[in-house]
Amino acid sequence: QKEVEQNSGPLSVPEGAIASLNCTYSDRGSQSFFWYRQYSGKSPELIMFIYSNGDKEDGRFTAQLNKASQYVSLLIRDSQPSDSATYLCAVNDPEYGNKLVFGAGTILRVKS
């Protein structure tokens, strides 16, 4: 069974700090990796995706992928209280190109 593991948290960081969110996945065949942000009572919002080993930066967000270690992370720089949410890591199931396998999410709390 394909699995995506995340620390449930909560991860608490002070405003302005760097938040580091981590995720591991079980299927070495996965090729696409996504981070979604979900506010309480809302649906997931796609914030980052990465397909190649290394780093990908978009504003305050950096996604990092290490396929050899089956590890993907999300860094949020200059964290703001508005970043407080649950962050879901999702990985494609290589048997079905469009199926995503999600982790349970990490709760992030940014304290002002």
Added chain:
Amino acid sequence: DAGVTQSPTHLIKTRGQQVTLRCSPISGHKSVSWYQQVLGQGPQFIFQYYEKEERGRGNFPDRFSARQFPNYSSELNVNALLLGDSALYLCASSFRVRGSYEQYFGPGTRLTVT
């Protein structure tokens, strides 16, 4: 452009009843996927449709069914509702980019079964 739309927003049903949830994808997106999210968990894949054909099915009972229409909108049907079907049902619209699919979720339908 409008995002993914879903209806209804909230729904309360009784055990044993049937429910139909609706989804309209982002304009130009031909693929729709359905997910179920129970409180405290990540979304679980139910179905994927592309060009009106089922392309994938998750580990859900036959009480769950879906279809996609010529305009790429989709319906998810759940028969013989159980208390455990209470969840947020998410529709995701996607397009293919460099061999992968970026999926964008609608606002969801919150189903409560009593």
